[in-house]
Amino acid sequence: MNFKSSLLLAAISAVILGCAPQAAESAQTDKSAAVEKPVETKPAEPAYKLDRTELGNGLYMLVGSGGNIGLSTGSDGAFVIDDQYAKFSKPVLVEINSLSEGPIRFVVNTHYHGDHTGGNEAMNETGALIIAHDNVRARMGVTTENLLWGRATEPTDPKTWPTVTFSQTMTFHFNDQTIDIIHTPxxxxxxxxxxxxxxxxxxxxxxxxxNGMFPYIDVDAKGSLAGMIKALDTGLMLAGENTKIIPGHGPLSSKADMQLTRDTLATIQSRVKSRIDTGENLQTIIDAKILHDYEHLSSFIDVESMLKITYRSLTGHLE
Ligand SMILES: [Zn+2]
Incomplete structure (x- = not known):
């Protein structure tokens, strides 16, 4: 998601700024100390790091900055799922090329957000074919208004758009794998x-x-909590007890982890819905602290944002 980087940046800035009032206070109470204090430089952005988990059969999960990457390597070349931000394309390509003897043949985007599609141009330049659902290409070509965060995302360069799109399903036969691509509406x-x-x-x-955190749901791009729960149900039907599941964000997981997430989201949806049904407005629902037992799932989406997303998903209204 495009917003994610800025939110993470905001979170990092908040941590950094959190120290600022203390520094200002000590400067006021002890001027000599403040004068002698060396000039603080802006903290450098953390170096980009790509963690690799081997999944067997030539498959890997790569975790860096942005959505988790899936990679299949083998005699046919590389098959890549999502490619993170444009600015990290180089190290992502270096990593893929170190694992794959053949060229990158296909890149599948799981959706249009920039932390999953930002590397498309660099992938395209290597000769890879970019594939995604019809609506991914459509959304990358227009300005997307995000009413929850009050910001807009501009269209991306046509060089980043998928060149092959599909509406429901596709099947690849590649690296001795049967690879099902399934649209979840x-x-x-x-x-x-x-x-x-x-x-x-x-x-x-x-x-x-x-995995392990509240999800973002892009209601402005016609996402919904009910649809996300259905998508998790589709995944749960495909998965067995030993299936290795790569989430969009968070650590590698099992079917049991995904079942827990599905049940949590269903509980959140039903709690909010029962409040809406009795006529409560968004602020009343937030004040009622109905997700207090899920505080541990707060990350860049905190409890309040999760309630806003759920409320909007159920009612179609921002408040
Ligand atoms: Zn996303």
Missing amino acids: TAHTDGDAIIYFREADVLHMGDNFF
């Missing part, structure tokens, strides 16, 4: 896809699955 967005490698028993859920 109105879930995280209106253009999500989940990808299942049958023989390797590896499932990439895209941002239909945030």
Whole structure:
């Protein structure tokens, strides 16, 4: 998601700024100390790091900055799922090329957000074919208004758009794998896809699955909480007890982890819905602290944002 980087940056800035009042206070009470104090330089942005987990059968999960990458390597070349931000394309390509003897043949985008599609141009330049749901290409070509955060995302360069799109399903036969691409309607967005490698028993859920944290749901792009729960149900039908599941964000997971997330989201939805049904407005629902037992799932989406997203998803209204 484009907003995610700025939110993370905001969170990092908040931590940094959190120290600022103390520094200002001590400067006021002890001027000599403040004068002698060396000039503080702005903290450098943390170096980009790409963690690799081997999943067997030539498959890997790569975790860096942005959505988790899925990678299949083998005699046919590389098959990549999502490619993070444009600014990290170089190290992502270096990593893929160190693992794959052949060229990158296909890149599948799980949805249109920039932390999953930003590397498309660099991938395209290597000769890879970019594939995604019809609505991914459509959304990348227009300005997207985000009413929740009050900001807009400009159209991306046509060089970043998928060149092959699909409406429901696609099947690839690549690296001795049967790879199912399945569209999950109105879930995280209106253009999500989940990808299942049958023989390797590896499932990439895209941002239909945030593991261990509240999810973002792009209601402005026709996503919905109900659709996200349905998408998780689709994933749960495909998965077995030993399936390795790559979430869009968060650590590698099992079917049990995904079931827990699905049940949590269903509980959140039903709690908010029962309040709406009795006529409560958004602020009353927020004040009632009905998600106090899920505080531990707060990350860049905190409890209040989760309630706003759920309320809007259920009513169609911002408040
Ligand atoms: Zn996303």
